[in-house]
Every structure is written in C-alpha cells, then in structure tokens.
Amino acid sequence: MPPKHSARPLGPAQLVLSAAAAVLVMLVVWVAVRAVGPAEASRQPAVALPVPSAVPAPSSAAPSWTPSTAPTPRRTSASPARSVSPRPTENSARPTETKTTRPATRKAPPPPAGADLAATLNVPASWEQGYVAAVRVRNNGRTAQSFTVTVSNNGMTGARLTGTWNAGGTQSGTTMKFVGGPLQPGATVTFGFQVSKNGGGSARPSGCSVVGGTCGMS
Template sequence: MPGKHNTVIPLRRYTFIAGAATLLVVLVSWVAVRAVGPAHSDSRVPLMVQPTMPLGGPGASVPPSSVVPTSAVPTSASASVSPSPVSRSPRASRSPSKKATTRPAPRRTTSPPAPAASFTAAYRAGGNWERGFVAGVEITNKSGPARTWTVRLAFDPDAGVRIGNTWNARVTREGDTFVFTGGPLAPAATAMLGFEASKQVRGRIQPTSCTVDGAPCRLS
C-alpha cells in the first residue's frame, strides 16, 4: 500500500511541472513577440497569441486583447425609391355642343305633267321659183275637244323670207318667227294652212324650226 502512494504522487508532480513548463514557454514566447514586434517596420499585423487560461490567481488582471477594426460596411442599404409623379394632362375642356338647328326641307312643288299633244303637223313645200315659193302646214287634231291651234315657223334670216298671201290661218311676226293661228279644229279633223312668200336667195329653202302648240312638225 505505501508503494502505491509513492508511485501516484510523482506522476501528478511531473504532470504539474510539465504543464507549468509549457505555460512558461508560451508566456516567454508571447513576451518575446511583444518586445520584438514594434522594432520592425513591417506593416503586417503581428501574431497575437492569447493564453488559453488566465495567468496568475483569481485577482490577476488580464490585458485586453487588441482588436483590429475592420472597414465598416453597412449591413443593409435602404434605397429610398420615391415614385416619380406621373404628370397627367388635364382633360380637354369640352365646349358645350351647339344644338344643330334643323331647317325644314323646302317643299317641292311638282308641276302637273304636260298633257299629251293633241295636234300633229307636217310642213309641205309647194312651188318654188327664183324669188319666191309656196308652202303650207297640215294640222291634225288627234284627240281632245275642238280647239284652236298655233303654228310657229322660222327661216334663216339670211334668206330674207317675207310672207304675203295666207289661207286658212292668220299670220303675225315675232322677230324672225312667223306665227300662224287657226281653228277650232274638231277631233280627228285635219286643216291645211297655206302661204305665199318671197325670198332673197335662189333655190329651195326649208324652215329652221316648225312647231304646233309646242310639238315639233315633220319636215318634208
């Protein structure tokens, strides 16, 4: 039994001595680094070894470890994005619309259709000589009651026509037009007006226009 106590005690003592020696080596190395570090102009950060356990007793003060400040980087950047105001063009001012004044459409006066021509006529040329001629117009009442008729006859002004004797009609002159009137003419009846005229040209001449109550005559 006494032999066993002697063996355990030296082992504990050796362990304590080894730990103390190791701690002393670490302390000496730290002091050496602290002493040699400022003499060098190297800008590198010196190696700092912090002891794993406090030196000395409970009342011993431990020098605070030097902390190299790092560049301050903001952890969060709040980007204030304010919405750009949207410019809205003001609404176009609408002028009050003027009421359209509707005018009544003018009434169309429709004239009654002209009655169908009840008279027909045909120009007939007679004898002709150097300074004169004989001619006539045949008038027929196709329909309607008996009534008078009017024949208008015109010649070329350069021909110099002058009407003398006339039968079955009365004749007047309106400028270069000769107006013959006669009747009344019964329905389906036919009348023949005739005249003798002088002229200033040679050869046979024809009228430039011939109508009976506005309807054209046939020229032969």
C-alpha cells in the first residue's frame, strides 16, 4: 500500500494560480514604491537662492561746463569799392551808310530759237507699203540753234516710223517729230527716216514744218 503522506504533483490549474499570485504580489510592490517616491521627494529641504542687491541708479545731474571767457570775433577791414565804368552797348547808335542805287540796264532779249532755220524735205524712194525721206536743215542765224521738224502723214493707214538717222524721232498717230542739233551759224545737216504703212495706195508724206522757220517739200 502507498504511504499516506506522500506529496502529490501540482496540476495545471494550480500552476496558473501560483503564477497569477506571484504577478499580483509584484504589482502591489511596484504600486507601493511609486506611491512612496513623490512623498519622499516633497520632504527634501528647499534651497534658498541669493537675491541680487539693488544697483544704485546713476545720478541724473550732468556736470556743467562754463567757458571762462567768450572768444572775441575778429574784424576784417572792408576793401574800398571799385568804380565800374559803363561799357558801350551793342545797341548804341551807329552812323548809317547811305547807298546810291543805280538804275538797272535792260538787255535786249535774244532772238527766238530757230527763227532763222530753213528745212527741205525730199522723198528719194517710195512704194505702196512705205517710203524713205531725207530732210535738209540749215541755220541762217547768228547763234547756234537746235531744230525740231514735224512730218505729217495724213491718209496713210497704219503709218509707222520704222527707222531714222542723224536725228531722234518719235511718233504720235500718223505724225512724226524729229529733233537734232545744235547747228552752228551757217551750218547744214541732213537726216533721214523710213515710214511703213498698211495696204496699197500712195506712200508719201502730206506736209512738214520746222519750229521757228519754214519747211518745204520737193
């Protein structure tokens, strides 16, 4: 038979209860220590801090200084004023100069340009579709002059200036104008031109003229 007073092993429930009791004891001890700590700290003696002594206020009265003697101003001798003589102004009266005017002499006007020119128109060749003409111009005056000769081609259908030499030529409608020069007194020049037209019929100029002179046809 087993003995009556043999120790029994602890079960799981008893182990849990033992652990819980140990934890509870530790918690109570920790709370007691926390409660005692602030009380002990409040019992520490207070340390008295030294109070600074009052600083003496500076005196408001500033030291005064009075000069023994005031400086005497120096006197400068005034220089005598200089007399300024008046200067003559630019607007002062000046003697006026009298100018004598002479009557202008009128010169006789020169003779009109081309007043002594003479021109002659000749047609050395002609056909149904055109012609060739030569114009001789002479300066019978006393001064050098340029010339302007006008040739008309009335009744010519489609007349047109196709060539010119020894003079410059222009056309307006069926009228041709030729310019040249200048010609010295007594000099003569001959210029020529060619005119073409449309269709048949006579191909000859109808008239001529020169500025400041006469123009004839032969």
